[in-house]
Amino acid sequence: xxxxxxxxxxxxxxxxxxxxxxxxxxxxxxxxxxxxxxxxxxxxxxxxxxxxxxxxxxxxxxxxxxxxxxxxxxxxxxxxxxxxxxxxxxxxxxxxxxxxxxxxxxxxxxxxxxxxxxxxxxxxxxxxxxxxxxxxxxxxxx
Amino acid sequence: xxxxxxxxxxxxxxxxxxxxxxxxxxxxxxxxxxxxxxxxxxxxxxxxxxxxxxxxxxxxxxxxxxxxxxxxxxxxxxxxxxxxxxxxxxxxxxxxxxxxxxxxxxxxxxxxxxxxxxxxxxxxxxxxxxxxxxxxxxxxxxxxxxxxxxxxxxxxxxxxxxxxxxxxxxxxxxxxxxxxxxxxxxxxxxxxxxxxxxxxxxxxxxxxxxxxxxxxxxxxxxxxxxxxxxxxxxxxxxxxxxxxxxxxxxxxxxxxxxxxxxxxxxxxxxxxxxxxxxxxxxxxxxxxxxxxxxxxxxxxxxxxxxxxxxxxxxxxxxxxxxxxxxxxxxxxxxxxxxxxxxxxxxxxxxxxxxxxxxxxxxxxxxxxxxxxxxxxxxxxxxxxxxxxxxxxxxxxxxxxxxxxxxxxxxxxxxxxxxxxxxxxxxxxxxxxxxxxxxxxxxxxxxxxxxxxxxxxxxxxxxxxxxxxxx
Numbered sequence: 277x278x279x280x281x282x283x284x285x286x287x288x289x290x291x292x293x294x295x296x297x298x299x300x301x302x303x304x305x306x307x308x309x310x311x312x313x314x315x316x317x318x319x320x321x322x323x324x325x326x327x328x329x330x331x332x333x334x335x336x337x338x339x340x341x342x343x344x345x346x347x348x349x350x351x352x353x354x355x356x357x358x359x360x361x362x363x364x365x366x367x368x369x370x371x372x373x374x375x376x377x378x379x380x381x382x383x384x385x386x387x388x389x390x391x392x393x394x395x396x397x398x399x400x401x402x403x404x405x406x407x408x409x410x411x412x413x414x415x416x417x418x
Numbered sequence: 419x420x421x422x423x424x425x426x427x428x429x430x431x432x433x434x435x436x437x438x439x440x441x442x443x444x445x446x447x448x449x450x451x452x453x454x455x456x457x458x459x460x461x462x463x464x465x466x467x468x469x470x471x472x473x474x475x476x477x478x479x480x481x482x483x484x485x486x487x488x489x490x491x492x493x494x495x496x497x498x499x500x501x502x503x504x505x506x507x508x509x510x511x512x513x514x515x516x517x518x519x520x521x522x523x524x525x526x527x528x529x530x531x532x533x534x535x536x537x538x539x540x541x542x543x544x545x546x547x548x549x550x551x552x553x554x555x556x557x558x559x560x561x562x563x564x565x566x567x568x569x570x571x572x573x574x575x576x577x578x579x580x581x582x583x584x585x586x587x588x589x590x591x592x593x594x595x596x597x598x599x600x601x602x603x604x605x606x607x608x609x610x611x612x613x614x615x616x617x618x619x620x621x622x623x624x625x626x627x628x629x630x631x632x633x634x635x636x637x638x639x640x641x642x643x644x645x646x647x648x649x650x651x652x653x654x655x656x657x658x659x660x661x662x663x664x665x666x667x668x669x670x671x672x673x674x675x676x677x678x679x680x681x682x683x684x685x686x687x688x689x690x691x692x693x694x695x696x697x698x699x700x701x702x703x704x705x706x707x708x709x710x711x712x713x714x715x716x717x718x719x720x721x722x723x724x725x726x727x728x729x730x731x732x733x734x735x736x737x738x739x740x741x742x743x744x745x746x747x748x749x750x751x752x753x754x755x756x757x758x759x760x761x762x763x764x765x766x767x768x769x770x771x772x773x774x775x776x777x778x779x780x781x782x783x784x785x786x787x788x789x790x791x792x793x794x795x796x797x798x799x800x801x802x803x804x805x806x807x808x809x810x811x812x813x814x815x816x817x818x819x820x821x822x823x824x825x826x827x828x829x830x831x832x833x834x835x836x837x838x839x840x841x842x843x844x845x846x847x848x849x850x851x852x853x854x855x856x857x858x859x860x861x862x863x864x865x866x867x868x869x870x871x872x873x874x875x876x877x878x879x880x881x882x883x884x885x886x887x888x
Binding site: 294296298300301309310311312313314315316317318352354356357358359360361362367369374376405407409 | 859860861862863864865866868869870871
């Protein structure tokens with residue numbers, strides 16, 4: 277964990293970017309899907325009032341994506357989402373504080389590369405939380 | 419002509435009946451002829467005043483008048499029937515011939531003949547009618563003691579009976595229904611034909627010298643109107659007694675011929691010939707309901723093809739082009755403006771309607787309407803309190819309820835239920851919209867990552883020593 281100090285006037289807001297070591301499931305060239313970070317353990321009594329996402333190729337990647345930020349189609353904070361159970365395929369509703377981004381449209385030149393997706397959540401109590409992880413871009417098919 | 423006259427019509431005419439002959443020194447009376455029958459349908463071009471004549475029944479020995487419609491003469495009319503002829507010495511009157519009329523259909527029955535020796539008279543001929551020719555009157559055979567002939571039945575009926583070697587009279591012919599002929603005189607007097615049947619009157623007997631029975635009216639047109647039966651011939655008597663001769667029976671309305679009078683025992687008390695029945699014109703038409711133009715009418719009730727202006731509380735059903743109408747009910751294909759509280763069903767183009775109720779399916783254009791209820795394909799402007807269902811373009815609305823596919827702007831208090839496509843809303847206050855509610859996003863479990871939950875934010879706005887809780 278690494279701290280980033282941001283000075284605003286005489287006030288100090290500590291913003292930390294938390295890397296989640298588990299990567300997202302790979303995304304195929306041309307695919308678009310919802311990706312979500314669950315901030316629930318962090319928000320406490322606060323709520324996410326706004327969110328933003330950053331998309332970039334990871335360091336030392338040889339894959340090419342001239343406009344990685346354009347892979348973020350839309351983002352939104354959510355207090356509930358549905359997750360399909362891997363056990364029986366049923367939809368299960370989860371409540372909490374989520375930042376959801378619609379990501380996709382990776383170019384063929386990015387195949388094999390790893391993107392870093394980072395979500396920023398601005399909370400109602402003024403805190404700013406960040407979570408990031410990686411997602412591999414791969415060619416279509418198994 | 420009546421104001422609601424139409425070209426859907428039938429006009430029927432019956433000529434007047436001929437009068438029976440009064441006996442004279444040489445002859446007992448013969449019967450008069452029945453009137454003919456003519457008919458035309460769907461006569462067009464009539465209006466205003468129409469000239470017509472209804473033929474009168476002939477007096478004794480006289481011919482019945484011709485009957486016609488729409489013309490100064492029979493020959494110049496649109497439809498007309500000849501009257502029956504009066505009887506003369508030794509000859510019954512001829513019935514009104516169909517061929518001599520205009521649009522003639524059936525001929526009247528000929529009068530019965532009393533020629534030569536008999537003392538009794540001949541029966542009158544029946545009038546022709548919708549069901550056929552009139553029956554001929556019966557006549558005594560050339561035997562001095564034969565009874566008088568029966569009157570002929572009406573159009574479609576049977577001939578009167580001609581006595582032969584019997585002092586009794588002949589029965590009257592039955593009417594077009596097969597019954598109703600008057601019974602002959604068998605010593606107590608002859609009977610009239612049965613009312614409503616068109617039967618002929620019975621003939622008088624020899625010796626007793628009763629009068630012949632009157633013919634009966636028919637009922638082809640309604641319960642009491644139709645072609646008439648002929649009157650029976652009057653009874654007579656040879657010389658040597660003091661009993662007067664019988665008169666001929668009267669021909670019935672309409673168009674029956676009169677019976678001939680009997681011969682008296684002495685002197686000049688001749689049996690009088692019966693008069694013929696009057697002719698008739700029967701007009702049947704379907705009242706007109708179209709092509710009416712009304713202006714400045716109140717509480718109008720109109721049916722179709724109406725062009726109107728300035729009508730209050732109109733009820734209309736089709737093909738109307740009204741304007742300035744208050745509280746109308748209209749059916750379809752209407753073009754209106756400046757109406758108040760209309761109810762319209764289809765294909766209407768309206769302007770300035772108040773509290774409109776419309777429900778038919780398409781292509782209505784509204785402007786400046788208050789509180790309308792509209793169903794489909796409507797273009798509105800500046801409307802208050804409306805409820806609409808489909809394909810509506812709105813602007814400047816208040817208190818509205820719309821259900822689907824509504825492009826709108828500047829609406830107050832809208833409630834909209836469906837936004838399945840192309841809905842545009844702007845500047846709406848207190849809007850309630852519930853179609854297309856945001857559903858929960860579905861995220862694959864492999865693409866949902868959860869924060870480990872560590873404390874990472876050390877300070878917020880205003881914090882000086884966040885680790886100490888300050």
